[in-house]
Structures are given as structure tokens and as C-alpha cells.
Amino acid sequence: MSERVAKGKSIGLIGVGNIGASILQGLLAADSTRRAIFISDEKQEKLSDFESEQGIEICASNEAVAKKAGILILAVKPNDMQSVVESIAPFMDEETLLISVAAGVPTSVIEAYLGAERKVVRVMPNIGARVGESVTALCGGIYASEADERTVEGILSAIGAVHIVKERDMDVITGLSGSGIAFFAAVIDAMADGGVYAGLPRDLALAISARTAL
Known part of the structure; x- marks a missing residue:
């Protein structure tokens, strides 16, 4: 070789x-x-x-x-x-x-x-x-x-x-996929908070919220 x-x-x-x-x-x-x-x-x-x-x-x-x-x-x-x-x-x-x-x-x-x-x-x-x-x-x-x-x-x-x-779309995609994921994280965290408020353990509420988002 x-x-x-x-x-x-x-x-x-x-x-x-x-x-x-x-x-x-x-x-x-x-x-x-x-x-x-x-x-x-x-x-x-x-x-x-x-x-x-x-x-x-x-x-x-x-x-x-x-x-x-x-x-x-x-x-x-x-x-x-x-x-x-x-x-x-x-x-x-x-x-x-x-x-x-x-x-x-x-x-x-x-x-x-x-x-x-x-x-x-x-x-x-x-x-x-x-x-x-x-x-x-x-x-x-x-x-x-x-x-x-x-x-x-x-x-x-x-x-x-x-x-x-196309390269002209890269900056838009960077904002969409890079920053967008932070918004989903905030939503998942808020859903988990709701689960905890209703009586679920934090780890279970977070796991269910995250999997639901997927």
C-alpha cells in the first residue's frame, strides 16, 4: 500500500x-x-x-x-x-x-x-x-x-x-439548527416543570418531556 x-x-x-x-x-x-x-x-x-x-x-x-x-x-x-x-x-x-x-x-x-x-x-x-x-x-x-x-x-x-x-443557505441553517435547539430545550424544561408540579419525580418528568419532543 x-x-x-x-x-x-x-x-x-x-x-x-x-x-x-x-x-x-x-x-x-x-x-x-x-x-x-x-x-x-x-x-x-x-x-x-x-x-x-x-x-x-x-x-x-x-x-x-x-x-x-x-x-x-x-x-x-x-x-x-x-x-x-x-x-x-x-x-x-x-x-x-x-x-x-x-x-x-x-x-x-x-x-x-x-x-x-x-x-x-x-x-x-x-x-x-x-x-x-x-x-x-x-x-x-x-x-x-x-x-x-x-x-x-x-x-x-x-x-x-x-x-x-448551497453555501448561501448555511448562515440561515446555522441559526435554525444551532440556535433553534435552545428554544426546544426551554420548552422541554417547561414541560418537565409542569410534570413536577403535578407530582412526578423530576427525572421521570424530564425523560418523558424530552422523548415526547422527539
Whole structure:
């Protein structure tokens, strides 16, 4: 097996905060082939939770991840995107697929940071990813093919439902699925309060309210 083929099957995850860790947990739960997964984070303490996971290699830097992975998931804050992308760009080539989870950062901006014709797919999961129930929207940049979008769809289906959309709709969907879930949470909490007021234990009232909302 060539280095390129081996690299092409591997996934790199830069950033293991809330969303990054949720994606990683979903991959670990769903990927029966246990493809290689390389991870890094600027806060080393966040990586310790995954030290004992089979198939995961903790890397000392973002650049080390980029050297080893054919598919790169960037789960970093929008304000950090430029510096992270520019640092890993020298280790990417035309076959590398970059997946951005940064809210509000268009693919065209990321492509400009890369400084070359590279495949970029923008995705927006929501907090449901923590329990495998995310609603994720994705769109490809000008250098990403339909096959690239399908590849990302397959990866992120590990954390819930995935929809391929036009980039012009991404910001609307971010508000709808990202912020909208907070309104449902408030409704569920209010329903549970009603159950408690009527005499139900809190845990039972909350469980019934949450399942009813689903």
C-alpha cells in the first residue's frame, strides 16, 4: 500500500472541544474499520481523554496531524481559523480534503488562507452531536467535488442526520439548527416543570418531556 493511499484513508482532527470531541466520539462508535485518526489541540489536557482509545494517535502539533491525514477536520474557533489553516497549508496537497466546522467562515475565505486550489467542505453540526443526534448542513467550495461532499456526508453521519446544501443557505441553517435547539430545550424544561408540579419525580418528568419532543 502506497503512502498516499494509506494517508487518504486516515482522518485528522484539529481541535477537540465540544464539537470536535463529539465528532471524534461519533467516529469511534461508528467506524468498524477503525481507520487511523490523528488528533491535536492547543490545550494538551483535552487530549488526555483519548489516550487509551484504540486507533487514535495524539500528535504534538497541528502540523503533525496535517502531515499524516488525508482528510482534515478543523474544529477550531472562527478567530483561530486563519492562523491554523496557514500553519498546515504547506503539508496539504491537491488530494487533501479539508472539512471546516468554523461557524460563519465561507469556503472562499478558507481557500484564500490556503493560497492554493484545495478541496474545502464547510459543515455546521449542532449540539445534538454530543448524543449522535446532530442535524448537520454541509457545502463544498469551488474545488470540492460532489464525491468529496458525499465523503464528508458519510463521515458526519456518525453524529446524526446530514444535509448537503448551497453555501448561501448555511448562515440561515446555522441559526435554525444551532440556535433553534435552545428554544426546544426551554420548552422541554417547561414541560418537565409542569410534570413536577403535578407530582412526578423530576427525572421521570424530564425523560418523558424530552422523548415526547422527539
